[in-house]
Amino acid sequence: MSAVDQLVLFVASFVANWFSALSGGGAGLIQFPILIFLGLPFGVALATHKVATVFLGLGAALRHLKESHLERRFVLAIVGAGVPGVALGASVILYVPERPAILALGILTLGLGLYSMVKPKLGLDYAPRNRTGIGLAVGLAGLFSVGFLNGSITSGSGLFLTLWLVRHFGLDYKRAVAYTMVVGGVLWNGTGAAVLGVLGNVRWDWMPVLLxxxxxxxxxxxxxxxVKGNLWVKRAFEVTTILIGAKLIVG
Structure with missing residues (x-):
């Protein structure tokens, strides 16, 4: 890569991951298209992006773990339910027609932002629920489904995890983003990166700048x-989901 290409790649990676860590997902909105623009085929760009997002999770984890809001049992539930979905999604995505999958994801992602906007109180207060019985079972099934999206789709899958944690489990946005970055960013993305690294190809020479x-x-x-708190994170989530959804629909 030329020095200019490396600078473009670094700026794109930094901006994409800054927004993603703030809003709870969406790094692929900027980073993944840039990889394709710089010349990587779809499958190679997908695998390379997925490996880089693990380091987004590590960077975010370094900050969030200082706050000590994460509950060990809840972390284990997200990992146990989501990782099999991630592995399955990453195993099948390279064989799925690209455009229909992206269009469907765009509609769903846009819906996330609009849903959050029409629920002004959603995610502003911490009110944990559905930690036992049928509520927990439904929650784990939802985590598996979101994990499948995380493994298979590059743009905005973390946003689905953030909203599911808010809507079903009663987390506020700040806590939900912490779980998304630490658990989804490191463990889920690590699983997807491992599967795609085996089934696809990674441009390792591009990785230092991305990391x-x-x-x-x-x-x-x-x-x-x-620092900014729940209302600020909620607004960032809504803006990010609407932008990503519109971009994916338009193409």
Whole structure:
């Protein structure tokens, strides 16, 4: 890569991961198209992006773990239900027609933002629920489904996890984003990266620039989310989901 290409890649990675750490997902809105624009085929760009997002999670985790809001049993539930879905999604995505999948994801993602906007109180207060019985079973099934999206689709899948944690489990946005970044960003994305690394190809020579941008963007975006609080994160989530949904629909 030329020096200019490396600079473009770093800026795209930093900005994408800053927004993702702030809003709870969406790094693929900027980073994945840039990889394709710089010349990577779809499958190679997908695998390369997925590996880089693991370092988004690590950067965000460094900041969120200082707050100590994560509950160990809930982390284990998200991992146990989501990781099999991630592995399944990453195993099938390279064989799925690209455009229909992206269009469907765009409609769903746009719906997330609009739903959050028409629920002004959603995610502003911490009111945990559905931790036992049928509510927990439904929640775990939802986590498996979101994990499938995380493994198979590049743009905005973390946003689905954020909203599911808010809507079904009663988390506020700040806590939900912390779980999305730490559990989804590191463990879920790590699983997807491992599967895609085996089934596809990764441009490892592009990775150092991507990793630096992901670590810095993830840490600083998480810092802003923690400092600004729930209302600010909720607005960032809504703007990000609407932008991603519209972009995916338009193509």
């Amino acid at each position: 630096i941008g992901a670590l810095l963007g993830g840490y600083l975006g998480s810092h802003v989310a923690i």
